Amino acid sequence: MRHRTPLREALLVFQRTPLLSSLSIASIGFSLFTIGLFFLVALNFRRALDVLAERVEVVAFVLRGTPTEAISQATQDITAFPEVLELRFVTEEQALARARRELVEFREAYRDLEVNPLPASFEIRLKPQFRNAKQAQAVAERLRGFPFIEDVRYGRDWVERLDKLRTMAAVVGLVIGLAFAAVAIVIIGVTIRITVLQRAKEISIMRLVGATNNYIRGPFLIEGAIKGILGGVLAIVMCWVTFYVFRQTTGDTGATLVFFGTLQMTVMMLFAIGIGLGGSLVSVDRQLRSV
Amino acid sequence: MIRFNHVSLTYGNGVSGLKDASFHIPRGQFVFLTGHSGAGKSSILSMIIADQKPTEGEVKVSGYQISKLTAREIPRLRRRLGVVFQDFRLLEYRTVEENVAFALEVTGARHESIPNRVMRALTQVGLASKARGYPKELSGGEQQRVAIARALVNDPHILIADEPTGNLDERATRGIFQLLREINAGGTVVVMATHNMELVRDTGYRTIELKGGRIVYDSGVDDAEAAP
Numbered sequence: 001m002r003h004r005t006p007l008r009e010a011l012l013v014f015q016r017t018p019l020l021s022s023l024s025i026a027s028i029g030f031s032l033f034t035i036g037l038f039f040l041v042a043l044n045f046r047r048a049l050d051v052l053a054e055r056v057e058v059v060a061f062v063l064r065g066t067p068t069e070a071i072s073q074a075t076q077d078i079t080a081f082p083e084v085l086e087l088r089f090v091t092e093e094q095a096l097a098r099a100r101r102e103l104v105e106f107r108e109a110y111r112d113l114e115v116n117p118l119p120a121s122f123e124i125r126l127k128p129q130f131r132n133a134k135q136a137q138a139v140a141e142r143l144r145g146f147p148f149i150e151d152v153r154y155g156r157d158w159v160e161r162l163d164k165l166r167t168m169a170a171v172v173g174l175v176i177g178l179a180f181a182a183v184a185i186v187i188i189g190v191t192i193r194i195t196v197l198q199r200a201k202e203i204s205i206m207r208l209v210g211a212t213n214n215y216i217r218g219p220f221l222i223e224g225a226i227k228g229i230l231g232g233v234l235a236i237v238m239c240w241v242t243f244y245v246f247r248q249t250t251g252d253t254g255a256t257l258v259f260f261g262t263l264q265m266t267v268m269m270l271f272a273i274g275i276g277l278g279g280s281l282v283s284v285d286r287q288l289r290s291v
Numbered sequence: 292m293i294r295f296n297h298v299s300l301t302y303g304n305g306v307s308g309l310k311d312a313s314f315h316i317p318r319g320q321f322v323f324l325t326g327h328s329g330a331g332k333s334s335i336l337s338m339i340i341a342d343q344k345p346t347e348g349e350v351k352v353s354g355y356q357i358s359k360l361t362a363r364e365i366p367r368l369r370r371r372l373g374v375v376f377q378d379f380r381l382l383e384y385r386t387v388e389e390n391v392a393f394a395l396e397v398t399g400a401r402h403e404s405i406p407n408r409v410m411r412a413l414t415q416v417g418l419a420s421k422a423r424g425y426p427k428e429l430s431g432g433e434q435q436r437v438a439i440a441r442a443l444v445n446d447p448h449i450l451i452a453d454e455p456t457g458n459l460d461e462r463a464t465r466g467i468f469q470l471l472r473e474i475n476a477g478g479t480v481v482v483m484a485t486h487n488m489e490l491v492r493d494t495g496y497r498t499i500e501l502k503g504g505r506i507v508y509d510s511g512v513d514d515a516e517a518a519p
Contacts, residue, residue: 004389207366210397
């Protein structure tokens with residue numbers, strides 16, 4: 001007679017009720033797949049917004065005739081701003097050369113100029129966490145404090161629109177994500193409840209012969225965790241296959257679209273295990289209260 | 292061992308299961324609970340195994356006061372009891388010996404001691420040769436014997452039998468009853484609920500008869516009053 005540990009007991013359930021166990025794993029897998037797909041879209045959308053935000057740049061135009069020493073000192077001061085990632089000083093000549101190179105439609109006009117109308121400027125790229133309207137505005141205000149700064153531009157309207165888009169994406173993402181998660185929890189909870197109900201007789205016998213609640217919970221929790229792990233792996237595999245097929249279809253080489261990183265996959269697995277454990281715990285406890 | 296003192300039980304749906312019942316079952320006694328369905332037999336048994344708590348009065352079993360039992364104490368009480376039901380309540384996917392061992396495993400008994408104790412209980416009920424079989428391979432009487440072995444394996448002070456012969460033919464009934472008598476002869480209190488008046492009449496055991504949730508007859512009332 002072999003001793004039955006809670007782990008062995010849990011594993012035997014898969015052997016005894018393969019169909020129901022597979023259904024539970026599939027339900028966890030498909031529910032998490034839906035959530036995973038949504039977060040994959042959200043992840044890539046957020047990444048696209050971050051790429052857009054890289055263009056957020058503050059440009060401070062310098063008054064003509066500003067001494068070189070003042071410019072050098074300002075370069076050091078501005079570089080020391082906590083928001084600044086990169087600072088570049090563009091001389092009047094460099095500005096004109098760039099205009100001739102990039103603004104093709106004005107090339108003729110710029111070629112015959114006797115006096116360079118373009119001012120020198122500081123071009124400032126902000127660190128990722130400061131690429132928003134509020135921080136750009138704060139940096140602009142500080143730059144205006146320099147006496148030789150004539151004007152500061154940072155594409156205010158565009159940055160504000162980007163901010164709104166980011167906020168909206170975060171709120172919509174959170175609400176829909178939570179709704180998906182809630183639906184998944186309900187579906188998974190019902191599936192696990194069915195498997196527990198199927199063993200109601202066993203639970204009632206356990207109680208009659210003097211098993212403690214913790215003893216009864218043990219195999220169910222292990223079973224829930226195993227189902228969570230298998231369901232989580234299934235969800236990640238399905239997400240990856242979908243991602244791969246989508247990437248092949250759109251001809252993306254991997255530079256634009258990204259898949260989950262280790263952290264996101266770990267969170268997904270922990271969520272799957274948590275939902276398996278939580279679902280089992282709630283269902284068993286409900287059963288324990290009713291017998 | 293078991294004491295009911297002015298006990299009433301009303302279920303959550305308002306139905307009354309037992310009204311003002313008082314009796315005492317001392318150590319070593321064999322007691323029949325008789326009466327029609329709904330008379331209150333199962334209500335008494337459910338309070339003895341702490342499945343229900345009395346709405347009024349006091350129930351004491353093996354030193355435990357049922358109405359004051361904490362969730363942690365209920366398993367401790369049940370390990371001192373053996374319970375047998377009309378429908379056997381065996382786990383079909385476990386062998387006979389595994390069904391019996393189950394009662395030991397859940398109580399955290401030492402693994403090395405389990406096979407011997409299981410075999411002893413199965414020998415006591417005459418089923419040692421069928422230890423490796425599954426419940427569905429056994430007759431009703433044999434399945435009930437497995438249930439009794441499971442109830443006995445923890446050496447209970449009290450054996451509760453709720454209509455244990457209700458699903459059995461005459462021969463199997465006699466066999467099970469004889470087994471319960473032997474268990475009682477070993478000093479275990481046996482409380483058996485039954486409809487089978489023929490079985491009750493043939494023995495000289497104490498009988499508590501219930502009707503409409505009330506005790507209408509108790510053949511051992513003098514003993515009960517004299518007991519401490």
